Amino acid sequence: MAKAPRMIDVAQAAGVSPMTVSRAFRRDASVNETTRQRILAAADALGYVFDTTASNLRSQRTGFVAVTIPSLNNANFADTVRALSTGLAQHDLQILLGYTNYDMLEEEHLIGQFLRRRPEAIVVSGGKHTDQTRRMLANARVPVVEIWDLPDNPIGHVVGFSNAAAMAPLVAHLFNQGYRRIGFIGGDEDRDTRGLDRRRGYVNAMTAQGLDPRRLVASGPPPISMREGARAMSTLLARYPDIQAVICVSDLSAFGALTECQRRGISVPNDIAIAGFGDYEIADIAVPPLTTIDAHASEIGQQTAAMIVDLLQNKASPSEPRFLDITPTLLVRESTSGSGQVFEPG
Amino acid sequence: MAKAPRMIDVAQAAGVSPMTVSRAFRRDASVNETTRQRILAAADALGYVFDTTASNLRSQRTGFVAVTIPSLNNANFADTVRALSTGLAQHDLQILLGYTNYDMLEEEHLIGQFLRRRPEAIVVSGGKHTDQTRRMLANARVPVVEIWDLPDNPIGHVVGFSNAAAMAPLVAHLFNQGYRRIGFIGGDEDRDTRGLDRRRGYVNAMTAQGLDPRRLVASGPPPISMREGARAMSTLLARYPDIQAVICVSDLSAFGALTECQRRGISVPNDIAIAGFGDYEIADIAVPPLTTIDAHASEIGQQTAAMIVDLLQNKASPSEPRFLDITPTLLVRESTSGSGQVFEPG
DNA sequence: ATGAAAGCGCTAACAG
């Protein structure tokens, strides 16, 4: 079993210099088409595999984009990553994916590891990070994009939305439907920053409507689960028997809450209305379908990819931080008595 | 804005040679603890970030393990990847994750790209690949592990189970419960190889029990969705009105089927029994809870990580291909009239 | 425990 062939072996086999082989393996390079074919054939015959490792060092470009998300197993983040990945792949950029498990220290560790691999851009979920993480990102000398949030004090660029503001149209919708005693399930864990933001948004919106915002039940630490949603619904029913409607931090807990109602013979939406967040498939197919908020996960990924590609192409002129607000959309479904129309928040 | 510091800058600041800095940045290296502290302090002061890119080239080790899965947004694969990632991280191995979108040509492309990055091991989902992919993997000079399947003709190592054989205990269970007219939803798309295997397993098991295995309905191309499960249930009810029980290729389609029954006022399991595959959270929390098959997704990831770590440590002696069968477990729940006990298939 | 020399495999920069 011989040693793996290198570029110089291909060059010799094809009767050219290594430089020409190098050019032949890139798209933009100016190599005679006939020569190129001969080189690729020689490479194939030898079983040559291009060594990105050496290329990266010499060219000072890795083609990596580091991405951290809280959880791998979350349809929303998966959609964002998929769109991001697709958009980046068209420009030969490859995602280096890490999940933080909703832990800012884990994120710090991941970012530290990723930076050593010299990514060309960095994407982080959320706007809350440890000081050390902020420092590392600020010094990273590559574009940083915070997604799925609208941080007060962004590190670099932003593609996201306000998790707090997103709740207002939903509270308004429930109010318009006649609901007054509206509860909230989820988001009292420090780690679940987006959950906390939604909870805060609920409190603000309720207060603004002159309603009592204190019917709050935790749904356990992230990741948000259906089971915890069901348990929280139990607690809510015991603690606030007069409850008329409940907003859940996620469609997963919302569905869990719905099942708890089913088990108890409580009719949704006749007895209690339920709404979620995220427009997961379960929300659409549940019986009854759940009112929810579409955060446009794919579009966040798509726009982030576009932004990164653009930033890398114009890297000579370090542009201003960009701030892209992808406003979520309220989807009214039967679980809150609606008739299925879509409201774009004002 | 000065150039990013290199190892030699840290060496000068700490009054040592670059070689000592290099050693200080690795765990096993023999560097005086005082010196090490001085070096790390100097590195910190300079804002030095270790360059893995150069390290990779010189040491001919990247720390990458390439992993391809069909879909990012699938709780089973996510669980496997999480366990795999955790197990590998303890040995400074980092996953390079790609998703094939259930497309063997996409897989081929991904593997080709990944090989250029010189991964130290490769993990692929399933045992069906293009010839070109098989060739690339066979020539990769690193361990290859096929997971989530038990291929007839493995490329290298295997950690998985027979998707076909997994169906037998479920068919037997339904038979024992008295069901005879049992249908199957899912898996007639070429791309969905595991779905096809389960369908084949259903046909085999039904035939073995002397039952009619022809009540089959497709549930569309992967990824498997709840919506398609509901649609397939409609078709099944129209086509085979005498149906008593239905096995679905996944818990997602099983839940979709359940919702279709709910919409039609069909009682599960009184009128029709429903079973799924994968032990997704939805199966446990649905009303009624769904009988399913736990494929032990996390354990597959864990065992794969352990195998890779072991193979890399003993790389001097190229061992025999290893073949690890992680037998799935049948979980009987209310949706098939069971009372909740667990059967380990004989 | 530390250092000096050499080079991993490719490509930037320049030349023609």
Add this chain to the structure above:
DNA sequence: CTGTTAGCGCTTTCAT
């Protein structure tokens, strides 16, 4: 369109 030279930033190897 193609070639030559040098070197990316680390670590292997050998020495002390």
